[in-house]
Amino acid sequence: MRALIVFESMYGCTHDIADAVARGVALVGDATTVPVSHAIDEDTSVYDLVIVGGPTHIHGMSRDSTRRGAVEAAEQPDSDLTAEPDAAGAGIRDWLGELSRREGAAAAFDTRVDKPAVLTGRASKGIAKNLQKLGFTLVADPESFLVDTHTRLLEGEVARAEQWGQMVAARIA
Template sequence: MRALIVFESMYGCTHDIADAIARGVGLVGDVTTVPVSHAIDEDTSVYDLVIVGGPTHVHGMSRESTRRGAVEAADQPDSELTVEPDAAGAGIRDWLWELSRREGSAAAFDTRVDKPAILTGRASKGIAKRLTSLGFTLVAEPESFLVDTHTRLIQGEEARAEQWGQRVAARLQ
């Protein structure tokens, strides 16, 4: 089984979760993990499983304005945030709208603040909806991994992401 994980990350948490998911998937098959900025080079049709994830911004997937806001927040003099190299570039939403229709298995994840989803929203729901509209079959419910209000992963989330990745990949065997 071959899997592709495409992620968008502003401050590194979603990147860490994507890497953890890849460790889990890697126990079951071969996995390629790429930031969305490099996903245009990937032919999704050669993979048995495509997993897509990004941060939750304003109840859903990021937009150019929210990515710009994230970069500006990190640029503040009192900020402890470090921006990922491609944070200001195209996001998951942009990539998904450019992706061609195809069949295959997929899963969606996001990172969001540790509060009720009704308050924060979930980017993974929009990602899953778009993947389904492209012809993918979801092999798992959209999953959220949690960060605190300082944009740090909650303890145990990386381990949970690794387990989730293993379970998702095992469904294809």
């Protein structure tokens, strides 16, 4: 079983979760983790499973304006945030918009602030919907991994992401 994990990350939390998901998948099969900025080079048809994740911005997937805002927030003199190298580049929404229709197994995850989803939204729901429109079959419900209001992962979320990755991969192995 071969899995591709594509992620978008602003401050590193979603990157950390993608790496944890990949460690979980690796207990079942082979895992390749790719930032969305390099995902255009990947042929998704050679993978048995495609897992896609990104941060929740204004109730859903990021947009150009929200990515620029995240980078600007990190550049503020009083900020303790550090933007990922490709944070201002194309996001998951853009990548999914460029993919060709295909069949295969997929799953979606996001990172979001630890508040009720009705208040924060969930990027994973939009990611999942786009994956289905492309012809993928979801093998798990969209999953959220939580950060605090300072954009730090909550305790236990990395371990939970590993378990989730293993569970998702086991469903198709």
